[in-house]
Amino acid sequence: MNRYIKTYTVPILILFHFIGLIGMVFINLERFAALSIYNLLLSVILLFISHASSQFNFLKLFIPVFVLGYLVELLGIVTGFPFGNYHYGEALGFKLYGVPLIIGVNWFMLVMGSGFLARKVVSNSWLQVLGAALLMVVVDYPIEQMASTLDYWHWEENNIPLSNFVGWFIVAIIMQVLFVKYMKRETNRMAVPYLVVVFLFFVLLNLFI
Template sequence: MICTQKKGTTFFIFLIVGFFIGMAAEWLGVHTGLLFGNYIYGNNLGPLWYGVPIIIGVNWIMLVIISGSIAERLKTHWLLKAFLGTLLMLALDVLIEPVAVQSDYWVWSGEIPLSNFLGWALIAFVIQILYFSMKLGEQNKVATVLYFIQIVFFSILNIVL
């Protein structure tokens, strides 16, 4: 997916800044309960960096790129594209959350709170704005396929788990 993206300094700056925005948001969430609610990560997502699995920062970037690629198809202002990309990410998060809890990716102190989805939308929108304001949006068939594979995958897991 990254191989099909525009290369250049701007793209790599986006990768680094987007990764750290995602990681900082998750750190804040894990250590304070702000943004998402009270949760901790389980042991199934690999090495932690200050209590947050490194793969989570990568996942924020991947989801922004694939949802932004789909949103790029709209012939409209980039802010509307960022908003659509956010909605696409949020739709995927709704499917991921129950599976993640069942798979010990993370554990909530109770039910999955509404604040999780609101916080998720906020951080997703911030990174989407970064993505589109840096003029990185491009249509990418691989990204679109990857998004829909994830939709199908997590939908099936929600049924069988």
């Protein structure tokens, strides 16, 4: 049964993002944006199912990335450091001290996708860290352009500061060091497709909305 599910994780991922795209563009933007949390939860479950090596190592990476992702976002909305001045909307669900808990899952998914993609391109560990961190910033860019429209988060004066991308890069480096530590011998068939699908999803949203 588990092998059967693994076969279809990527098609399921593509299908749900396609439905979300159609729903946001042609049916009801606000209603489908509010389903983003469920899409993220489904994606991380599929990623876990697709992990071919040690699920224990999967969790050893997930926990610190989730916690660090949440804490750095909490620091961000309270102090404006390291990303800039912003606040979260309602579309990402339950918030603890103003930060949606699902945001830690988002960080983890991008870490996994970028980390495995960078590994395919370069073999040196530090080049993997830097390349994967840069990939995370690249993927974040179209997400940032849609964040306010989707009521994910809102920047002060609707201006996305350069500090956001610098901050993303620095935090991403820390997370990618953890990725190299815990995923050195791991494989995951869905991580890279997830990164590509999410990037294309938000690029297309920017084009059509």
